Amino acid sequence: MRHLSAAQVARLAGVEPGARPYYRALADGVRARIMDGQIPVRVRMPAERHLAEALRVSRTTVTAAYDLLRERGYLESRQGSGSWTALPDPASTAENPWLSTGGDGLIQLQSAAPPAPAALREAMLEVVEDLPRHAMGNGYDPMGLPLLRERIAARYTARGVATRPEQIIVTTGSQHALHIVLGLLAGPGDAVVVESPTYPHAIDAARQRGARIAPVGISHEGWRPDLLTGAMRQSGARLAYLMPDFQNPTGALMDDATRAAVTAAARRHDTLLLIDETWQELALDEVPATSPMAAFDTDSRVISVGSASKLWWGGLRVGWVRTTAALARRLALHRSAVDIACPVLEQLVVARLFDRLEETRAERRRALRASRAALVAGLREHLPGWTFTVPRGGGSLWVRLNGDAATRIAEAAAGHGVRLAPGPWFGLEGTLEGYLRLPFTLPPQALAEAVVRLRAAREHGPLGPALVPVPDALIAMV
Template sequence: MRHMSATQVARLVQVGPAARPYYRALADGLRALIMDGQIPVRVRMPAERHLAETLRVSRTTVTAAYDLLRERGYLDSRQGSGSWTALPDPATTADNPWLGTDGDGLLQIQCAAPPAPSALDEAVREAVEDLPRYGMGNGYDPMGLPVLRERVAARYTERGVATRPEQILVTTGSQHAIQLVLGLLVGAGDPVLVESPTYPHAIDAARQRGARLVPVGVSHGGWQEDLVTGAMRRPGARLAYLMPDFQNPTGALMEDATRAAVVGEARRAGTILLVDETWSELALDEVPRTSPMAAFDTDSRVISIGSASKLWWGGLRIGWVRATAALARRLATARAAVDIASPVLEQLVVARLFDRMEETRAERRRTLRASRDALVAALGEHLPEWTFTVPRGGGTLWVRLDGPGATPLAEAAAHHGVRLAPGPWFGLEGTLESHLRLPYTQPPPVMADVVARIRAARDHGPTGARRPSESLIPMV
């Protein structure tokens, strides 16, 4: 089908006559049909005048709805050819929940980032005292301060992977690390394996390089070893981006046997493994002991990245890469076009926080576990139809909805004061619409309030009108 008539569209879209504003409700209805596949992608939509006549609304109303869909990336208009359905680029759409800010007054549940730990204040004071000793230099160290690289290397060694400081490159957050590695090692058209679902900004970084993305499914139960190894082998993947430790967003933990098998297949397939260990220090329950994937590496094809953002605080913007010393130097040279070096004070703060790692891990386990349990209890009370597996670590719950789609639910939730990240942001080409990622990085009372608001959004929609087919559970 290359064209849909006004009659066909009107038959599919269901917008109550009392919906206000009508143009927004019409745009939401059309977007839901596109996301559900009832209106296919790359199909020409009816002219605004024809659809307005069929729906018996003003042409201005349909024009406003089409404009909103274009703004969000669901329509592509071509001069002389009309308007064609499309799927948005998650990095640029106007309704991308990652672009939300605290200033909009919404509870920011789209971001899986905990507040700063209690150890931060003392670490900052000590770092400020250390800072004058570094003032005699120019402040630029593309590899990172030796004091921080020594602590990162020592932590890898403690975890079972002997590491020298010269193998560590300090970056301005883990996203910067991903960008640097992909920028140096991946070219246009190279196959890059990514998990589905996965960290959205890794998808963005690979797309910016012009890579050909190869998805492989991962669920709460983990990875299917044959699917991962097969996905590397068939397209001859240049690089695979994996999160084996409390995977974001599913919370899955990869077993050592699977880690060894994946590294072995990467060796045979000639695939570089970019392993994101951002959540690796945050086990909340007793879990089987696992080794870093680099422990199974015999030919230097595992590149590990980490970050201070989850264990400590995202505002520090400090991450790191563990690679061979030669590759670390190449990455340091490549970063000159981006930021030259990471801030000195933030590096000193993180170095001090490494001295308080066990203290911080205990605090994080206590607070995240309480918030996770509060979120699970609230979902069980108010949204028992939704299904999920409680993760044993990390900071996110990956929830399967019973309907409607996650994208319209996220928009409705914004009208109830909550900003959400729907499933499609974590997949490719609009997939995962039946899922929602719910971080539990805020205090338990906030998590309970969030679920109450989401339930109200599901039952009432963005306008507050109660859906006649559903009963409302009282919420306190």
């Protein structure tokens, strides 16, 4: 294993002698050099005693810095073997912005999750009246309530893919759906093709199964079938996880010709396609008509995942999988190791909301268009060097920073009252440092304020947490 001397680390970290607290400044300096590539990953770090001598500080100070780097996921250690640099696992690092609850008073731009629609309250009141007749049994149905499975199947049929309720299993959100599919169909060492950038929790789920991840680059312009085909062939992929409908985070929409080509390639190379349709219902502009990926499936290799979280509300925690009836039953058996069934009340609410689907889509379209316009206008005015393509649907902009480093911008933005998810969260091994995902799921006023704060963060650097308070009215709005 390569190693760095204490003198080299001291020089690379570049900590000013008067920095306070010194241990944190040292940890921040080492992390910054790892993220910009000057300190490579899997390089042995000097012993704490030697680095303390090179820096002329106490060993306790260096120990505290190393402890902080381990906590953040940038350092791994083993008794008797020393410490070496690493990149954090997004599922476990203490700095994971996905774990923020919003209680820190920051404008939450790390999550592309819209608030509940107007129809939610009415649907909830209706199902409370309905609940007693569903409470006669034990409430456990691993496949999901028949009523909801009928509604989901009917929606697929209306979209052009004939579907029976037996082909649907209801899950506790789309992330749960990904976990049970990967848990059943992917094992240690199996190759899983993923887009880069992609939905971070899909990477987490594949990693937890010990899968080998084979990334395929995409952009706002979309997918190249030859690259996807090559990745399937060369990796021998068991599964390919794709998001063809307003891909998160790029907003790209896959056309039917590409869908047909990718499905045909998966058939040739015996790869199962795990298709995430979480954003499918949220076209904001007129877009070419597209068919579900399952419409091009001739041998039952397309497994579709949907969710109530983006069209309706994330707090409902209801998702689903569309597959063959046989595989749906196997998934229901497999899920028993994690949970038995989804909450009945939430399933009833989502079944009611399917009756208001077009109403909710119209409401979402109005709100997201206004927020998208505010974010686009703010970026063009205040950060004109940052570039992006305005997506025709979905909930976020994939912004190229043109020279700025996403991790540094995110650190500085937190000191100005904005929480971000930088580009590396959406990729592998520290890639995508030149990008930010900026969602437009908050109200226009909140986004306009957030962009002003981003400009200040870029120009002046971090001010430290809580130095820029968010007004109470803005917090309530967020």
